[in-house]
Amino acid sequence: MIKIGMKRLAKNPNAARTLPPLPFEQDGLDTARKVVRSWAGYAPTPLCSLSDLAAELDVGAIYFKDESPRFGLGSFKPLGGAFAVSRALSRALTEETGNEDPDLFSDKARAFAAKMTITAATDGNHGRSVAWGARMYGCRCVIYVCASVSQKRRDAIAAYGAEIREVDGSFDDAVRKAGETAASEGWHVIPDTSDGETVVAPRDVTQGYMLVVDEALEQLKGERPITHIFLQAGVGGMASASAARFWQAYGENRPVTVIVEPDQCACWYESLLAGEPVAVTGETDSAMAGLACGEVSLIAWDVLKTGADHMVTLGDEVVEPMMRYLAQKGGDARPVIAGETGISGLAGLVATASNPDARKALGLGPDSRIFVINSEGDTDPEAYCRIVGKSAEEVLSQ
Structure with missing residues (x-):
């Protein structure tokens, strides 16, 4: 027992x-x-x-x-991170074209997605999901990790084409860094947590x-x-x-x-x-x-x-x-x-x-x-x- x-x-x-x-x-x-x-x-x-x-x-x-x-x-995690990538792309396309229900796998959507950068912080699985979703829809992806994230988990994220950036400190520090960078660079941040300011994703x-x-x-x-x-x-x-x-x-x-x-x-x-x-x-x-x-x-x-x-x-x-x-x-x-x-x-x-x-x-x-x-x-x-x-x-x- x-x-x-x-x-x-x-x-x-x-x-x-x-x-x-x-x-x-x-x-x-x-x-x-x-x-x-x-x-x-x-x-x-x-x-x-x-x-x-x-x-x-x-x-x-x-x-x-x-x-x-x-x-x-x-x-x-794909149910969350990759789904949120789809929603971010859909909203951006609607704002650009006025189409309320865009086909995210069309050539036009993929050309638009190629200009988007998706970012997130992760301790492993969320980043892998976001990277998988970004690759599926054709977006650039940057994932922030803290030092405790194992190399195998980093490699699994990078396998989907994401750039990995390490942050000093904890997971919560990586979350803040991803949000700050997204705000300054015009990227789309996909956190799996909300501080009350970032809400939609x-x-x-x-x-x-x-x-x-x-x-x-x-x-x-x-x-x-x-x-x-x-x-x-x-x-x-x-x-x-x-x-x-x-x-x-x-x-x-x-x-x-x-x-x-x-x-x-x-x-x-x-x-x-x-x-x-x-x-x-x-x-x-x-x-x-x-x-x-x-x-x-x-x-x-x-x-x-x-x-x-x-x-x-x-x-x-x-x-x-x-x-x-x-x-x-x-x-x-x-x-x-x-x-x-x-x-x-x-x-x-x-x-x-x-x-x-x-x-x-x-x-x-x-x-x-x-x-x-x-x-x-x-x-x-x-x-x-x-x-x-x-x-x-x-x-x-x-």
């Missing part, structure tokens, strides 16, 4: 059941469906049942939405992420409702999008929503307790690299300030045993490849379900039906092989 511990658990004092006005375009989800489903290679990602783990934890069911096959990029990113749960709701038709969701949060884009889509579908009967973070950069834990966004400073690097963020996105805040029920923090020591467990056990129908960030929501479930006090606080029991997202696969293949002892290809061939 897998055994890992948590660091801290708290209840959000401002949690509510009434759906607030969501910070998205009214027709944004329909637009995201139309655009993303039109891309070559689109297919809904698998929804795996982890019945062995559910039995170990004495819960009713665990549904694990596996984003590792998404468009061959290894994570859910991060709103598009978050809107696109809603498709993860949108697909899952279709896959769950005929099943009993989900009772709990465990969502890993860095700046909060995926977590807020997922919580919002379940909230739309379930209304006041929405699932108990648990936010999972590394303990050293738990900006959501601190912010939700304080009732306002709080920046976490100091050493924020984490083995869960996609969550190594010290500041919440204000777009995500609009959802999670009342849409999150509990917050749990984890130490980096949970990463390797969880990755090995999934490589060995997988889901009921297939092996599961999960990276360092990808396992964190599930790790939050394991840590709390194994703790009697936490289990009681969250209402976990034999009737619980839990939804978790595997947000990435082996996005750093060398690290994955070192941790698991096998490559992803070897695990999948088992």
Whole structure:
């Protein structure tokens, strides 16, 4: 049986059941469906049942939405970054031509896109998504990274034609640098976080992420409702999008929503307790690299300030045993490849379900039906092989 511990658990004092006005375009989800489903290679990602783990934890069911096959990029991120690139190009073309629904793959659009520069900051997967989207539509792309981003992740971004620029400091410093450069150079910045000033592109990113749960709701038709969701949060884009889509579908009967973070950069834990966004400073690097963020996105805040029920923090020591467990056990129908960030929501479930006090606080029991997202696969293949002892290809061939 897998055994890992948590660091801290708290209840959000401002949690509510009434759906607030969501910070998205009214027709944004329909637009995201139309655009993303039109891309070559689109297919809904698998929804795996982890019945062995559910039995170990004495819960009713665990549904694990596996984003590792998404468009061959290894994570859910294309739904956000690449979608936001399409929206930036579409709006620019509409402003230029007056056409409200331009064909982004026309010769005229590609000639226009070739004059655009798209930029973003990343700790790995978002930059890869933005670069992939920029290449798909024919835009120039510049991606900012901090020093902690591995060379393999940089190479994966550069493979899509992006220029990589390193920034001193943290991920949050890279975000600021990308925004400042875009403003001075006339570039289009695609952040996956919002400081309240840059709103449109991060709103598009978050809107696109809603498709993860949108697909899952279709896959769950005929099943009993989900009772709990465990969502890993860095700046909060995926977590807020997922919580919002379940909230739309379930209304006041929405699932108990648990936010999972590394303990050293738990900006959501601190912010939700304080009732306002709080920046976490100091050493924020984490083995869960996609969550190594010290500041919440204000777009995500609009959802999670009342849409999150509990917050749990984890130490980096949970990463390797969880990755090995999934490589060995997988889901009921297939092996599961999960990276360092990808396992964190599930790790939050394991840590709390194994703790009697936490289990009681969250209402976990034999009737619980839990939804978790595997947000990435082996996005750093060398690290994955070192941790698991096998490559992803070897695990999948088992």
